[in-house]
Amino acid sequence: MKHINLFLMLCVLCIAVYGISACSKEENHKPDTDQSIPAPEPEPDNYTLQGTMQAAEQLVGKNYSEIHKYMRSYGWDYSEHPNSSDKDHNDGIHCEVVYDKIIQQYVFKFIIHANAEILDGDRGKLEDRQRNEMKTQTTAAWYKLNGNWDEWQRLEWKFRIPKDFRPSTNFCHIHQLKAQEGNNGSPLITITPRCNSNGSNRRIQVIHTGDKSATNKGTIIDNLPLSDFEDEWIQVETEMHYTHNGSFSIKMTRISDGKILVNKSFSDIDMWRKGAISIRNKYGIYRSFGRNMDGVDDRPTNGIKDETLQLADFKIYEKNTNPNLESHD
Structure with a gap:
């Protein structure tokens, strides 16, 4: 009798264990209702990549002429610099290619x-x-690298300015959109470092100039504190619609930590020039002395x-391409 009771107890125990195991398996196969459904991929924005350029190892140690030749093969050029005239500092180095570990x-170093x-x-x-x-x-x-009438264009590039970069109260542009x-x-758009006369309030500005004074937004x-930019790689993304009632947006992101330093859009903004065919994009340093120099030995006093x-990683995208490349008012 004892053997029968022991057998029955073992059977009950096995059934209980099997039931628990089955329930556990059923729970494991239930859908996880707390798990979020992946967001759908964004729709294409209809932009076409028109051009891209990076610096290359083959340019290390090469002079401005070789850099110019290289850029021209990608649709850019390097022709506005002191080496371009024997009346300027034409024996100096104003652009070189270096490797950046970050x-x-x-990259191009101006x-x-x-x-x-x-x-x-x-x-x-x-x-x-x-x-x-x-x-x-x-x-x-x-022309496909430039903005033409009624086209949409998106520019992307990276830049880095050094620590203690010293602008002035006068203009100092590191990027321009300018009619040819x-x-x-005057350029349509500039990215402009600026400071007060004593060197304080060092900052970044974005400036707009319309086709006429009535459409200037200034x-x-x-x-934008210059200290947020110094010695940091910045990813820039701009978007333009090239008409008199166009649009402009700009986003600048610090690459080291992903911080968005600015992200703004402007509508109903004059993004054209009367008589223009194309709007060029320019990069480098273009700045004022603050006054006319009295001679070769005179020096600026604006600090x-x-x-x-x-500069690195240039990309140009375009949509609504204008096939009629002629001047437009």
């Missing part, structure tokens, strides 16, 4: 001089400003000094 690629021995000018002229810039070409083969033809005096972004600017 973004792990070769160099401009303002010291007791050397003062770079503007393509052979030593007057009230100096220039060291690269830009997109405006030949027919490369027609009313091509400084549309101000007081500027030798500076560098590193």
Whole structure:
């Protein structure tokens, strides 16, 4: 009898264990209702990549002529710098290619001089400003890199300015959108470091200039602390609709920590120039002396000094392409 009771108890125990195991398996196969459903992929924005350029190892140690030749093969050029004239600082180094360990690629390093021995000018002229810039070409083969009437364009690039970069109360542009033809005096958009006369309040501005004074918006972004940018790689993304009632947006992200330093959009903004065919994109250092120089030994008194600017990873996208490349008012 004892053996029968023991057998029955073992049977009951086995049934209980099996039941618990079955329930556990059933629970494991239940859908996880707390798990979020993945968001759908965003719809394509209809942009087409029109051009891209990075610096290359083959340019290390090469002079401005080789850098210019390389850039031209991608639709940009390097022709507005002190080496371009024997009346300027044409035996100095104003652009070189170096390897950057942070973004792990070769980059363009622009160099401009303002010291007791050397003062770079503007393509052979030593007057009230100096220039060291690269830009997109405006030949027919490369119109696709420029903004044409009623087109949408998106630009992406990276830049790094050094610690203690010293702007002034005057203009100091590190990026410009500028008409090639027609009313091509002032740029449409600039990214401009600025400071007070005593060097305080060092900041980044974004400035807009309309086709006429009535459509100027002036400084549309101000007081981005320069300290947030110094010695940091910054990813820039801009988007433009090139009409008189166009749009402009800009996003700048610090790569080291992903902090978004600015992300703003502007609608109903004049993004064209009367008589223009194309709007070039320019990068480098273009800055004022604050006054006209009295001679080759005169020096600016607005606080500027030798500076560098590193540039990398240029990309240009376009949509609503305009096939009729002619001047437009």
